[in-house]
Amino acid sequence: MEKPLKGFFVTLEGGEGSGKTTLLHRLKDDLENEGHSVLLTFEPGCSEIGKQIRLWILEESQNHPLEPLAELMLFLADRAQHIHECIRPALEEGKIVLCDRFTDSTVAYQGFARGLDVPRVQEICELVSGYVKPFLTIFLDVEPVVGLERTRQATKSGKMDRIESESVEFHKQIHKGFHWLHEQEPQRIVLVDANKPIEEVHQEAKTLIFDRIKEYV
Ligand code: T5A
Numbered sequence: 001m002e003k004p005l006k007g008f009f010v011t012l013e014g015g016e017g018s019g020k021t022t023l024l025h026r027l028k029d030d031l032e033n034e035g036h037s038v039l040l041t042f043e044p045g046c047s048e049i050g051k052q053i054r055l056w057i058l059e060e061s062q063n064h065p066l067e068p069l070a071e072l073m074l075f076l077a078d079r080a081q082h083i084h085e086c087i088r089p090a091l092e093e094g095k096i097v098l099c100d101r102f103t104d105s106t107v108a109y110q111g112f113a114r115g116l117d118v119p120r121v122q123e124i125c126e127l128v129s130g131y132v133k134p135f136l137t138i139f140l141d142v143e144p145v146v147g148l149e150r151t152r153q154a155t156k157s158g159k160m161d162r163i164e165s166e167s168v169e170f171h172k173q174i175h176k177g178f179h180w181l182h183e184q185e186p187q188r189i190v191l192v193d194a195n196k197p198i199e200e201v202h203q204e205a206k207t208l209i210f211d212r213i214k215e216y217v
Contacts, residue, residue, distance in 0.1 A: 007091035008216055009132065010209060011102040014140035015174050016164050017147030017154070018194045019201060020100050023140070026202050027209060031096055034210075039090040042100035044078040047085045053078045058161040066162075068114040072121065075106055076128045083132050091132070096213075103129055104137060104181050104189065109163070112177030113170050136212045138205050139182050140194035144171035147194075 012020040021042075028040045045054030053074050057066070066074075079102070090097050103125040111121040142150075148171060151164055182189045192204050 003092045005088070005091040005132070006094040008096045008213060009087070009091060009099070009134045009136075010096065010212075011099045011104070011134040011137045012140065013101060013104045013108075013137055013178060013189070014194060015142060015144050015147045015171055015178070017150035018140035018142040019150075019198060020140055022198060023138075023202060023205055024098050024100055027205060028098060030206050031098075031209070036213075037093075037095045039086065039095050039097045040100075041082070041086050041090075041097065043082060043102060043105070044075060047078070047081040049081045050078040053081075058163065060162045060165070068110060068116055071114065072106065072110040072116060072124075075110065076124065079103075079106075079125075080128050083129060087132055099134075102134060102137075104139075104178065107181060108174045108177030112180070113166070113173040134188065135216060136209065137185075137189040138208060139178050139189050139191045140201065141175075141178070141191050142194040144168060144175050147171075 012024055014020055024040055028038050031038050043050075044057055045051050057071065057074050057078075087097055087099065103122075106125050107118060107121055110116050111118040145168060148164070148168070151160065152158060182191050190208055192201055192208070194201050
């Protein structure tokens with residue numbers, strides 16, 4: 001029998017350069033300073049198998065373009081392994097799990113932007129994640145062009161990966177997808193304006209997460 005999940009699961013979502021990674025490190029410090037035990041994790045590529053999958057997904061192969069359905073399956077295989085090896089054990093131990101991207105990214109990227117059938121993508125995501133569901137998702141809402149420029153500036157070589165290099169229109173579809181998800185589940189998916197300076201985004205996200213933890217315990 002599966003053990004109960006005592007922990008608190010939070011995901012951060014948004015388009016490229018929305019500031020998830022920067023914010024997650026700050027939130028981890030905030031929570032640990034208050035005595036919480038935290039696992040900071042990300043998708044794709046956190047498990048050993050996931051590291052291989054990440055290379056297949058993000059590296060450009062001009063000769064063998066990745067099919068949208070194959071791409072979807074790779075993200076899901078990464079997630080299944082990630083949940084099994086990292087997320088579920090941490091939640092069983094009662095930790096706060098902060099995860100950089102989860103199922104909402106799959107719906108926004110593979111559903112909205114790649115054009116796969118959104119309800120079916122949601123269904124298959126549910127099959128993979130089972131009852132491991134975020135209690136809170138912070139959607140960092142940044143204008144796609146602004147986020148892409150941040151990513152470009154942050155990349156030392158200036159070389160973007162396979163998904164970052166997609167067209168601006170593709171990234172606008174992702175943005176639309178995240179807004180749609182937020183409208184479907186406004187209680188779980190809370191929008192934070194990530195066009196603002198990082199200090200303001202941090203304060204807003206910190207208040208949100210601490211308020212939700214108080215409600216939960
Ligand atoms: N993907 C993922 C799918 O297609 N389907 C899926 O199911 C899943 C799980 C993963 C890729 O896979 C896709 C989405 C992605 O394309 P990745 O390398 O793991 O790629 O990278 P991302 O998750 O996209 O993360 P990034 O590092 O690109 O962006 P972040 O984490 O959102 O942004 P961050 O914090 O690194 O910041 C980028 C730059 O902006 C600055 C930072 O200092 C940094 O220089 N910055 C700000 N500047 C001004 N104002 C602010 N508010 C700022 N916040 C950050």
